[in-house]
Amino acid sequence: MYSLLIKGGNIIDGTGNPAYKADLAVQGDKIVAIEPTIEAAAEKVIEADGLFVAPGFIDIHTHTDRSIFEFPLADSKVLQGVTTDVTGNCGIGLFPVASARKTELENYLGMVKGKLPEGGISWTDLNGFAAAVESVNPGINLVPLVPHGSLRIAVMGSSDRKPTDQEMQDMEIILADCLNQGAWGMSTGLIYPPGSFAKTDELVRLAQVLARYGAIYSSHVRGESGTLLQAVDEAIQIGRESGTTVEVSHLKAIGKPNWGNGVKALQMIEEARRQGVDIWADQYPYEASSTSLTALIPAWAHDGGVAAMLQRLVDPSCKEKLITGIGLEMNVRGGADRVLIAGLAAGADQELVGKTVQQIAEILGLTPEETVMQLTIDAKGGVSAVYFSIGEEDLETILKNPDVAVGSDGSGINPTTAEKATHPRSYGTFARVLGRYVREKKLLTWESAVRKMTLLPAQRLGLKDRGMLQAGLAADITVFNPDTVTDCAVFENPHQFAQGFEYVVVNGILAAEHGRLTGATAGRVLRKA
Ligand SMILES: [Zn+2]
The missing domain is CATH 3.20.20.140 (Metal-dependent hydrolases)
Structure with missing residues (x-):
């Protein structure tokens, strides 16, 4: 008796080879068989007709x-x-x-x-x-x-x-x-x-x-x-x-x-x-990329760490040089209207989250450069920003x-995070590659995209027991629907889960079922041998 049996799915095994229809059996935390048909009983059976069965990303x-x-x-x-x-x-x-x-x-x-x-x-x-x-x-x-x-x-x-x-x-x-x-x-x-x-x-x-x-x-x-x-x-x-x-x-x-x-x-x-x-x-x-707003502050001003940088931001003798440096970097990134404040640590006005530096500058009556300095001071350096560049x-x-x-x-x-604006990539990266760039724009095949998410990173890291669907390897498995896989998170409304991921298996345990978390806690910190 297997612990888990995934029946009738299209196997995309992570190698980039063409998908094929087969059943996949799991025992404990390992994949134990991939065969055209597996008749043995299992504690849990997933019908995967019309779905892709891939290694966990x-x-x-x-x-x-x-x-x-x-x-x-x-x-x-x-x-x-x-x-x-x-x-x-x-x-x-x-x-x-x-x-x-x-x-x-x-x-x-x-x-x-x-x-x-x-x-x-x-x-x-x-x-x-x-x-x-x-x-x-x-x-x-x-x-x-x-x-x-x-x-x-x-x-x-x-x-x-x-x-x-x-x-x-x-x-x-x-x-x-x-x-x-x-x-x-x-x-x-x-x-x-x-x-x-x-x-x-x-x-x-x-x-x-x-x-x-x-x-x-x-x-x-x-x-x-x-x-x-x-x-x-x-x-x-x-x-x-x-x-x-x-x-x-x-x-x-x-x-x-x-x-x-x-x-x-x-x-x-x-x-x-x-x-x-x-x-x-x-x-x-x-x-768009996302990083700390302090990426706009010139390197010399960071010497000695965050506390020393905050000192310089309030030091009148540094002001002119800081404004020049911030202005240069902000221009390279596309200008103040292309820098969105995604998160502010306590101490800063939370109402400003979700607005661009340009908009905030108008609200505060400051120049965009002064705005970058003020936000950094108020949030003691804890400002995350999104750069559309x-x-x-x-x-x-x-x-x-x-x-x-x-x-x-x-x-x-x-979505319970205190950071209401964030980069949608935390929710949508893998779904976006599959939905937007494979299904809609046809820039690459399903098999090639899955390899970029599985075997390729596994090989680079030297992670020998994951990244591929093969008997004997760890049972990390993702079952998704190629017709519906979509990223839903957008910059204006980033806390949206992706769709189309029907089942996700971590170390042989179902972590998601019918697109919802099961609450299972089967993750581990993996160590290199
Ligand atoms: Zn980085």
Whole structure:
């Protein structure tokens, strides 16, 4: 007797091979058989006629490591077919922790969503973080990366300088410790302080540690607008000099003057791969990006961390230089009417959420640059923003590429979040690729799209037991309706679950049934062997 039997569905197995009709049987947490017909009994039988049966989606780029404590079921992810979230991205995450710098780290984490657990951070390493996650009974699997920004804070705080020899060695040792505990790689966020303070040689040294463990180097590169191509070149150099696998996160070119460079960056990545560098990319399917409003504040003003930046924002002697820097960056991103405030931390006027910087400037009677400063001061740096600044042609060319993985850059949340405006990608990424770009625009086949969400990210991470439908592998399965799969979340109304995901199975347990969560908590923190 099987625990679960999925009958009569079209199997899209994750490899990119054509779909075929078959039954699929699960016993415990494993797929045990895929046959034209399976007659044996099962505790639970799902009739999947007319539905696609795919591996559970692996979201290679998420920030669910903080939100998991507030939303352990990761509702917005499961209801778009995701069964595994890769966490610790963009250099931001919840370990490693040096006790003396815990507050500094917690301030840094203001950039990502979700409440920290009661009492804040109470661990120092991956083992402690994983135990904390497992204590809240997660509904999906997490694949933790070591965030370089957090690593740097643990060793040398937020200062804008090179590490000393001793600090460099300490970072290498702590990184190796995390990898020994089962981390899958390291991420960098080279536009965010303190990651932005790191020079290439520091990153090569750390990537060499990754190479020894066969672990991935995943990077939000040093620039995604005017300096995108140099930034991708740096990622290629890190791959070449370290020999480790490189993943360029959320590939895009921000700002109208730079449209077309997204495609050029993709060509550089493919050319480097032909020359033997193991470099890849992922992408989310939206024309707007979302990050902290502080991305508009010039780099020099971030030296010393959030508290020091807030000091400079109220220092009259810095004002002129700040206004010039903010104005330049805002222009590159398309102007004040293309920057939407998506969330404001306590202390700021919540009525301003959902409005553009231009609209808020008019309400407050300030210039747009002053508005950016005022909002940042009021919310103590906790301002998230959406930037409508990505070209559709770059987006579609990158999306059509069969070797670019799908990654949301979002978090597993649900509509009870205090953050009423958010980027719809947390709810809609995978559904949008399937509904809008496969079914409607026919930019790629179902099989190719599913591979970009499953086997492709699994192979890059070295996740050997997931990403494919095959007897013996983990039973992470997504059953969706190709006629109805749709993303419903939009910028004006983002807290809308995707549709068309009939059943989602995590480690053999039904996490969603008839498009609703079951409440099951079968997720795990996965460790690299
Ligand atoms: Zn990023």
